[in-house]
Amino acid sequence: MLRTRVTEMFGLDHPIISAPMAGTSGGALAAAVSAAGGLGMIGASVYSPEQLAAEIRLVRDHTDRNFGVGFITSAPNTDELMDVAIEHQVPVIAHAFADPGRHIAAASQVGIKTIVQVQSVELARRAVAAGADAIAVQGIEAGGHTGYVGGTLPMVPAVIDAIGDIPVVAAGGIADGRGLAAVLMLGADGAWMGTRFVASEESTSNALSKQAVVDHGADEWVLTRIYDILTHAPFPDDIGERILNNPFIEAWTGFENELDEHRTELLQQIQQGSESGDLDIIRVLAGNSAGLVHEILPAGEIVRRVVAEAEMILRSRPSGIIIEGEADTSVA
Ligand SMILES: Cc1cc2nc3c(=O)[nH]c(=O)nc-3n(C[C@H](O)[C@H](O)[C@H](O)COP(=O)(O)O)c2cc1C
Numbered sequence: 001m002l003r004t005r006v007t008e009m010f011g012l013d014h015p016i017i018s019a020p021m022a023g024t025s026g027g028a029l030a031a032a033v034s035a036a037g038g039l040g041m042i043g044a045s046v047y048s049p050e051q052l053a054a055e056i057r058l059v060r061d062h063t064d065r066n067f068g069v070g071f072i073t074s075a076p077n078t079d080e081l082m083d084v085a086i087e088h089q090v091p092v093i094a095h096a097f098a099d100p101g102r103h104i105a106a107a108s109q110v111g112i113k114t115i116v117q118v119q120s121v122e123l124a125r126r127a128v129a130a131g132a133d134a135i136a137v138q139g140i141e142a143g144g145h146t147g148y149v150g151g152t153l154p155m156v157p158a159v160i161d162a163i164g165d166i167p168v169v170a171a172g173g174i175a176d177g178r179g180l181a182a183v184l185m186l187g188a189d190g191a192w193m194g195t196r197f198v199a200s201e202e203s204t205s206n207a208l209s210k211q212a213v214v215d216h217g218a219d220e221w222v223l224t225r226i227y228d229i230l231t232h233a234p235f236p237d238d239i240g241e242r243i244l245n246n247p248f249i250e251a252w253t254g255f256e257n258e259l260d261e262h263r264t265e266l267l268q269q270i271q272q273g274s275e276s277g278d279l280d281i282i283r284v285l286a287g288n289s290a291g292l293v294h295e296i297l298p299a300g301e302i303v304r305r306v307v308a309e310a311e312m313i314l315r316s317r318p319s320g321i322i323i324e325g326e327a328d329t330s331v332a
Pocket of ligand 1: 044143172175198
């Protein structure tokens with residue numbers, strides 16, 4: 001068993017949180033992860049209030065373990081969806097991409113814990129000042145929307161150094177036990193994993209996206225704002241989205257200022273591409289860790305495999321690489 005401040009805080013068997021992924025993580029995925037001993041998160045922002053209530057009920061029908069609801073907090077529907085999460089007394093709420101302050105206050109008044117996903121040390125400091133119970137540090141390699149500042153490897157210890165005692169989970173680039181073991185060694189209290197769970201049986205991503213995560217390697221995912229500019233998506237300007245590279249992105253990168261001029265025709269092309277399942281133009285949200293994903297699995301099995309591999313590495317690898325004896329400090 002791996003025990004950290006996050007397993008203690010949220011009553012988990014394993015330090016794994018499935019990321020809230022709008023359009024991908026509904027109640028079925030959250031329930032499967034929580035039932036397996038992790039913390040399953042519903043990605044709320046695509047739902048109506050009634051749909052979100054139904055997804056919350058779905059989790060509770062399947063498991064009595066803790067779970068959470070996560071928001072794209074910059075989206076205009078956050079207030080009404082937060083009301084649903086609070087009314088249903090969900091155990092955990094997560095925010096990202098906007099100032100979470102008043103939402104944290106509203107949740108903590110009724111005993112709900114809040115995790116804030118941040119993309120910089122400065123945002124982590126502000127989230128702690130606003131009352132966050134835990135921080136998810138999101139590196140640039142993360143799938144879906146993320147920042148342009150830095151990778152998970154340097155950002156996690158930098159945030160830990162900056163914020164002190166608040167539990168930190170690492171988000172971005174973790175898809176197997178090697179990644180979980182690595183971030184625990186950085187001092188993180190767990191892994192917040194998205195891409196690996198896109199390719200799970202319970203995710204609500206379409207079949208094409210799930211298979212794309214399996215089929216495409218670590219080199220093929222890029223951070224872009226092209227689709228967000230075209231669709232007027234509700235994200236701050238310093239947030240992009242990591243998606244599967246394609247000829248459409250290659251054609252428009254560097255010409256972002258001209259997108260508005262061609263908006264109608266480009267949106268039509270994207271719509272046609274979606275209808276025909278054309279990977280040359282549609283968006284597949286996932287990160288570089290797709291290169292570590294080789295099959296679509298039940299989410300509970302993903303949790304079990306990642307934990308078993310991390311435990312095995314943490315038991316065996318340090319003793320295999322530390323050589324006992326005097327360090328050689330002589331200079332040649
Ligand atoms: C398909 C997809 C959808 C996502 N949707 C959201 C979302 O709705 N809210 C959010 O805060 N983060 C979202 N993210 C980002 C995740 O929370 C997380 O930071 C990321 O998946 C971690 O990196 P990884 O994909 O390498 O595991 C999404 C990621 C993916 C892959």
